[in-house]
Amino acid sequence: MTGKTPTLLDVVTQAAAATRRDIHTALPGRVVALNAAENTLTVEPMIKQILRNGETVDLPPLVDVPLQFPRGGGFVFTVPVGAGDEGLIVFCERCFDGWFASGNKSAPLDARLHDYSDGFFLPGISSRPRAIPDLYLDGASMQSVDGQTYIRLSPGKISIRGHIEHISNSRQTGNHEQIGDMSQTAGSSHSRGTVSAHSIVAGDIALESHTHGGVETGSGKTGKPGT
Structure with a gap:
């Protein structure tokens, strides 16, 4: 000093x-x-x-x-x-x-x-x-920094944004509501319940408008589907 x-x-x-x-x-x-x-x-x-x-x-x-x-x-x-x-x-x-x-x-x-x-x-x-832009404050968020892809948890709700690739089996309890198309590329679909649809198409044939030619009208009914 x-x-x-x-x-x-x-x-x-x-x-x-x-x-x-x-x-x-x-x-x-x-x-x-x-x-x-x-x-x-x-x-x-x-x-x-x-x-x-x-x-x-x-x-x-x-x-x-x-x-x-x-x-x-x-x-x-x-x-x-x-x-x-x-x-x-x-x-x-x-x-x-x-x-x-x-x-x-x-x-x-x-x-x-x-x-x-x-x-x-x-x-x-x-x-x-x-700093994270548009910080999510309504629950927990696992996301990209830009917020374009995320999994968010809020009270009673889980929100997901982005393409989902699921590898392995899946099981759901509860109702399923889908907005958009569903495409199946392999395997078969099985249901033990009733399947309802506005329109059913097999190949190029629509079930609700399909007719058979060469059939005479009458009071009889067709038999059950055969194998």
């Missing part, structure tokens, strides 16, 4: 400030590259470092950062993270290399604390320019 001899309090204060500068907790980050096979990323911190002389410098990209998604019970919810995506880098208290490599309890393999080397990446934390 200029003009006077530093006191013990000055020294302790400066030492505490220097220590705090090396305690890393969390920073916003942007994805540079993805290693899909390892579920790890190269991420650049988006907040610059301030040197003691006041100069600001870019922090170097962080490599082999584990990518994290909501997961549990044998299920996981993923999104297609790629270069340019924003998120939050969370730094652990201790070195987690041993645990990360084995999945088992491990003593810290390095004495470092709150270090840039021990970060996880949580996608989805975004800056103001990437």
